[in-house]
Amino acid sequence: MATVTPLDPKRRKGGTDALDALIALVDDDLKQVNDIIIKRMHSPVALIPQLAGYIVASGGKRLRPVLTLAAAKLCGYQGERHRPLAACVEFIHTATLLHDDVVDESDLRRGQASANAVFGNKSSVLVGDFLFARAFQVMTEDGSLEVLRILSNASAVISEGEVLQLTTSNDTxxxxxxxxxxIKAKTAELFAAACRIGAVVASASTAEVEALRSYGLNLGIAFQLVDDVLDYSAVQARLGKTIGDDFREGKITLPIVLAFRRGTDEERAFWRRTMEDMEQQEGDLERAISLMQSHNALRDSVERARHYGAVARDALGLFPASPMKRALLDVIDFVVDRDF
Structure with a gap:
């Protein structure tokens, strides 16, 4: 077992309590979103609902669709359009997860066997395509060209982010x-779109729509930064999850970028061998984590996440005080402090 670094205990502010509080405020809507997801995953081709249901049910807190519901409520929306659109956001997210795991050749997701490990790469890619298609069906049924523009643009940007990551993979x-x-393209863009469409269906002002877009974008950046730190964290080890998957896949994340930049010539040679040449040996993960610790790469990556969390917090400044605003502010702490 590698010697791994814990996240700063001073950052702990109640674990998942903040997210649970936000979910509670949209609970009735979220139950209907889940019903829509189940209904729209139906297909006479049995493998489609089987595989899609496997990944949808494999964990996660539905954070992105929750943000759509919460943004609409924050803007005073009383209708029903936000529910199928929240399901649409979840379909897009799930499709990207299916494609990601195939591209990354991942065998695990959230500590469980990934869909591609269970069902195979071909099935995962094709069911991911099905979910993208379902998402676009839901968009067109909504009838708003603005919503269609936002979500279709987000889908394109996410795909661009996937391709862009290929160009940085293994490049120290x-x-x-x-x-x-x-990470703005791969992760944050969907957070931004999820929040933005909630404001759009509520006929919010241009300033409010932009504020929620900024909130989502910066929250998404913070989310991914912490995700990349957790891959090397003792928290994951305590939860029984594997650590170092990014390292084994040669994925260049911010902790490695910082450790490489701050390292000696000998240390950079280590990173090139393990991440570019993929010549990894017993004990290399332990050394990689040790180098990240010695150069404060993990700590500083979390501090970057704190910065983007602060920008997200500022974005909500124009909204009046309310339980929903409080919950959205508190969920920033959840994102930076979370264990998973």
Missing amino acids: ETSEEAYLEV
């Missing part, structure tokens, strides 16, 4: 700017 010369460009 990747800059922090290039890394941020990847």
